[in-house]
Amino acid sequence: MTDTATRPIRVRRMRLILGTLCAAVLAAAGTMIAAPSAYAEADRTLTSNATGTHNGYFFSFWKDSGNASMTLRADGRYSSSWNNSTNNWVGGKGWATGSRRTVSYSGTYNPGNNNTYLALYGWTRNPLIEYYVVENFGSYNPSSGATRFGTVTTDGGTYDILRSQRVNQPCIDGDRCTFYQFWSVRQQKRSSGTITTANHFDAWARAGLQLGSNHSYQIMATEGYQSSGSSDITVWEGGGGTTPPPNPQPGNCTATLSAGQTFGDRFNLNVAVSGTNNWTVALGLGGGQSLQNSWNAAVSGTTGTITARPNGNGNNFGVTIMANGNWNWPTVTCRSS
CATH class of the missing domain: 2.60.40.290 (Immunoglobulin-like)
Incomplete structure (x- = not known):
């Protein structure tokens, strides 16, 4: 089986020419844009590569082939499904800018006996780093193909700390990048809980694994590689373990x-x-x-x-x-x- 610990998520930036032109016209004309109340956007199903915001959360969806889809739902919730026709896909909801935030999530994750992860996933620049906090996985443990740097115990479990390197591979800045991947892989699998992100960042730093100073996005992601499975995950900021906070009332804001x-x-x-x-x-x-x-x-x-x-x-x-x-x-x- 392909070693996914040494395989990057191939991120593609989509440039929507029509959107750019429309925005330029609006700016030039001084047209006013009214934002709808948060948490009111309809469900949206993605089958092609996209990033953006939905109900107050950043989202990212990417696949290289096959039948993978992700449906954006209320607040920080998304659901996904994919089958073996898909070589590789990854998607989820979170934040456009990563930070030392506390992240909680809950839901269902069905990896089967397949190569798939459920992970807090993000990127930094200066230097360019791709990172995972893997909460659950299927048949393939990403720690199998990376260099181990110890462990960190946090949020009721122990995580293996690992590093791998990619050379001349796709990244958030292009198609030929050289960068490290940092991993925290939970030894006790789970599909709901709280991730104290700062504890992983600090443990990596103590092991000599230094993230970049410029954070890109940070999402609670589902990934599948030459596999099939499904997930239904809700993510939010702050503690709370397995119960999402009640939906705020949007009112007429x-x-x-x-x-x-x-x-x-x-x-x-x-x-x-x-x-x-x-x-x-x-x-x-x-x-x-x-x-x-x-x-x-x-x-x-x-x-x-x-x-x-x-x-x-x-x-x-x-x-x-x-x-x-x-x-x-x-x-x-x-x-x-």
Whole structure:
């Protein structure tokens, strides 16, 4: 069987030309965009490669062939199924920017006697690292094909720490990358629980395995390789073990974007929130973009999905976004806090 510990997830970036053109027209015209209430998007089934946001969560879906699909459901829930016609696929929900967050998840995972993982999965840059915290797997243990660096005990279980290397292989930055893969593989398999991400990051660092300083996405992923199986997983931030938090009531929270001043390398956006005075607005920045400045709100994050909350200055705030060649407006969602 192919050693998946030394096989990368082949990530492809999709460029939607029509979306880019539409965004440029909207920005030039100063057209206002109203975001729907969070947690209100309909289920969406993916059968071709895509990334984006759905009901307040980042998602990624990739396959190289065959009959694999993933359905995006309420909040952080997704379901998936695949069969042996698929060479390799991976997908899940989570966050556009990885961090030392505590991640909880619950659901069902059906690997059978197959080569498949259930894992917290992400990437960093500077240096380029692909990492897994493997919670469950089928017939193939990824620790079989990687160099062992010890163990870490956390969240009620013991994980083997491992490293493998990929040379001239696909990655989030192209088709010919050289990078390390970091692994924490749980010895006691489970399909629901809490992952204290910082404990794995710190254990890797103590073993001399240093993640990059620039985090890309971080998702609770299902992966299958020349296999068949299914999963139905819900992920959320914070503790809580096996019970997802109750769905917040969206109320009438709406966030509306309008164009501000544009400069040679950056642009301003104004955000107007209506329907509630207690809100959380999520702005999903595109590739290459970063937050330079903000005003009239408490804003956290600089890349990926950034969040804004009231800071006593009312329901209107603004942001300055460094474009880095990407002039698309961010996605926006709003929920009542």
